[in-house]
Structure formats: C-alpha cells, structure tokens
C-alpha cells in the first residue's frame with residue numbers, strides 16, 4: 001500500500017491509527033497518521049508536522065502513535081558558578097518554558113550567586129526505589145517472609161543484578177500492613193534515572209520470591225511505596241533518586257546591587273511565605289517558592305520524565321541572616337534525573353545536556369548524573385534566591401506584565 005491508500009483506510013476506520021506502523025516505514029507512518037487525523041478532524045496540523053524528530057528512532061523507545069512534535073522555547077541561564085563534588089566551574093543551564101519572566105528571574109539569581117563566589121552543593125543520598133506489594137495468608141507468614149528475605153539477601157541481589165550491567169541493589173526497606181508486605185528495593189542506577197532498570201530487576205526478584213517462598217504473592221510490581229510520580233512522605237524521608245543540598249552565602253553588597261534587597265527582607269519572606277504559608281496551607285512537601293518552575297523547565301529541556309516533576313520538586317528553602325549577609329540553602333530530597341536512557345537520547349534534549357557537559361554516560365558511570373543533579377540543585381537555589389528577593393521588592397506583577405504580556409512598565 002502507498003501512503004495515500006493507508007491514509008484513506010485509516011480515515012474510513014478500516015485500520016487504527018497505530019496500525020499504520022504495520023504498513024509503512026516509520027517516518028512515512030508518522031506523516032500518514034497526521035494526514036489521516038487532519039482529514040478525520042477537518043483541521044490542519046502543519047506545525048506539529050514540521051519536526052526534526054526521526055520516528056524510526058522513537059518507535060519502540062520513546063512514544064507510540066506519533067504524529068509529529070511540539071516545540072517549546074528554550075533559553076539559558078548563567079554563567080552559574082558551582083562548587084560541587086562533580087560540577088565544578090561556571091555553567092550555562094537550559095530552561096524550556098513558556099512562562100515569560102522565569103528565565104530572567106533565574107538568571108538574576110545566577111548572577112548574584114556567581115558574584116558571591118558560587119553555590120556549594122552536595123549529594124547525600126543516591127538510590128532509585130521500586131516497591132512491589134506482596135500478600136501473605138496471615139501475620140505468622142509475614143514474619144517468616146521478612147526473616148526469609150533477610151536470609152536470602154545475597155541471592156536476591158544476584159537475581160536483580162543479572163538483569164542489568166549498571167544497576168546495583170543497595171538495600172531492601174520492608175513495610176508491613178496486616179498481611180501485606182512492601183519490599184522497597186533501592187538501586188544505584190549509574191547515569192540512568194533508572195525506573196525501567198529498577199522495574200525490570202524488581203520483576204526478576206518477584207519471580208524468584210514467588211518460586212522460592214510460595215506463600216508470598218506479588219500483587220503488583222509497583223505497590224505505591226516506591227513512590228513514583230506521586231508526592232509521598234516515604235520519598236521525602238528516605239530519599240528517591242538523589243537527595244541534594246545546595247547553599248550560598250550572599251554578601252549584603254551583592255544583595256543590594258544585584259537583587260536590590262537585604263538579608264532581613266529575604267529572610268522574612270522565606271519565613272512567612274515558604275515556611276509559615278506552606279504550613280498554613282497544609283503543604284507538607286513543598287516549603288519553597290518555585291522549585292517546580294526550575295525543575296520542570298530543566299526536565300523539559302533535557303528529556304527527563306516530566307511526571308517525576310511531582311516528587312522532584314518537593315523540598316525546603318532555608319535562610320539565615322549572618323551579620324548583614326544572607327545564608328540560603330535548598331534541600332531536594334527526591335531529585336530523579338538521568339543523562340542516559342528515556343528522553344535523554346532525543347537530539348534536542350541531548351544537545352541541551354551537552355550545554356552542561358553531561359550528555360551520555362559518565363566516567364566513571366554515575367558521575368554525569370550526579371554532576372547534572374548538582375547543577376539542577378544549584379539552579380533551583382538561584383531561582384529561590386531571586387524570587388524571594390523579587391517578592392520582597394514587589395517586582396512580581398511588573399516583571400510578568402513586561403515579560404509575560406509584553407507591556408512596558
């Protein structure tokens with residue numbers, strides 16, 4: 001069949017849109033699907049159709065039923081000076097967004113931090129979790145099961161690590177409710193965010209457990225104690241992905257010259273807004289102003305899994321007035337990022353990673369993902385510093401009128 005015949009059959013409903021892949025080469029199938037959809041809906045989609053995406057690279061890897069691409073503006077902030085264990089030096093960071101003023105805002109924060117000598121950053125935990133839920137007949141069996149797991153840790157590790165060359169099972173965190181047991185498997189995943197890796201390894205463990213401890217039935221490989229793509233206390237307390245802390249000391253001269261503010265003013269906004277306001281609002285995971293803005297914009301630019309913005313943007317902003325200077329830190333308990341795998345292999349996303357020198361696998365493995373996490377946390381610090389200043393200065397509305405609506409002040 002040629003492309004016109006396939007489009008006609010799809011429009012008549014004789015084949016499903018996704019079945020077009022069976023009749024045409026990948027990129028022709030992407031075009032035919034869009035043309036069929038245009039005819040079915042009586043609209044035209046030339047912008048979505050105009051893309052550099054190569055569907056033969058995406059099919060069976062990144063997306064199904066593809067009709068083209070969506071383009072989002074990407075800007076850069078920086079240079080941002082970072083004094084990390086992996087990220088050392090001055091960095092430009094790509095942010096993909098449609099929120100006018102966001103990039104300018106983070107950029108001003110970068111300027112202040114860089115002038116102040118840079119952000120210090122540390123990763124204090126690294127591990128991707130997957131937690132299957134098992135049902136057992138009764139609580140005697142639960143106790144036996146937990147003992148059996150403890151006795152068989154080496155074998156479980158061997159089974160898990162037979163599925164991956166980079167993944168390492170670090171620990172198993174058990175949780176019990178009645179006759180239900182969650183085993184929260186925590187993996188080191190090298191430079192990958194690791195969710196496929198951890199899931200594939202966890203399925204192998206579940207099969208092994210069910211064959212050896214036959215009273216335990218795995219109900220679901222993800223039992224929500226993981227917790228993936230959902231806000232949860234377990235991620236906040238134990239960490240998931242990387243737990244990262246970034247800090248800076250901003251001298252009063254820089255607060256005045258760059259941010260037009262004082263340490264006291266920023267500290268007061270942080271206390272009354274980020275801490276008290278979040279508490280009063282009943283928010284238990286996000287004692288911050290806009291971690292999500294920076295996390296989402298970097299995730300989008302670099303091919304991270306966007307749904308993980310949910311937990312990756314949880315965290316705390318802490319400030320102290322030191323003399324006339326400001327100490328500020330951000331803590332991100334569950335930053336889930338990778339520089340290989342998932343969307344990081346797509347051409348524009350890979351280029352965005354290369355702006356920070358973190359595209360692909362690191363040497364040693366894992367070092368690129370850690371460097372990337374340090375850069376993200378430092379950029380979040382810049383975003384928080386600047387927005388707290390801007391709020392104290394009553395700049396928010398003016399900035400968004402100017403950069404969000406194109407209206408001069």
Ligand SMILES: CC(C)(COP(=O)([O-])OP(=O)([O-])OC[C@H]1O[C@@H](n2cnc3c(N)ncnc32)[C@H](O)[C@@H]1OP(=O)([O-])[O-])[C@@H](O)C(=O)NCCC(=O)NCCSC(=O)C[C@@](C)(O)CC(=O)[O-]
Nearest residue numbers: 101102103104105107108111289290386387390395396399
């Ligand atoms: C917009 C500014 C920075 C102007 O601030 P300004 O001080 O008037 O700007 P300036 O023209 O004097 O430039 C100062 C620096 O800002 C940066 N800058 C300035 N303009 C640009 C630009 N076009 N592109 C890139 N960088 C820019 C740049 O670093 C520049 O230094 P320079 O390079 O010139 O030496 C300031 O008013 C501001 O930060 N306002 C706050 C805006 C903001 O933070 N928005 C974030 C999104 S808010 C939101 O989504 C979440 C929220 C608020 O709802 C969450 C919550 O509840 O808290």
Ligand SMILES: NC(=O)C1=CN([C@@H]2O[C@H](COP(=O)(O)OP(=O)(O)OC[C@H]3O[C@@H](n4cnc5c(N)ncnc54)[C@H](OP(=O)(O)O)[C@@H]3O)[C@@H](O)[C@H]2O)C=CC1
Nearest residue numbers: 164165166190191192193194195196197199341342361365
């Ligand atoms: N399955 C699920 O439940 C879920 C899946 N996802 C999706 O999972 C994807 C991300 O999974 P993830 O496992 O990170 O990626 P991939 O599934 O792409 O796996 C990463 C691959 O890279 C290989 N690799 C090569 N070099 C390195 C290196 N330096 N460090 C680590 N791995 C390396 C790994 O090999 P090897 O394994 O042999 O080491 C593995 O094959 C995203 O698309 C995301 O949207 C998201 C949430 C849930």
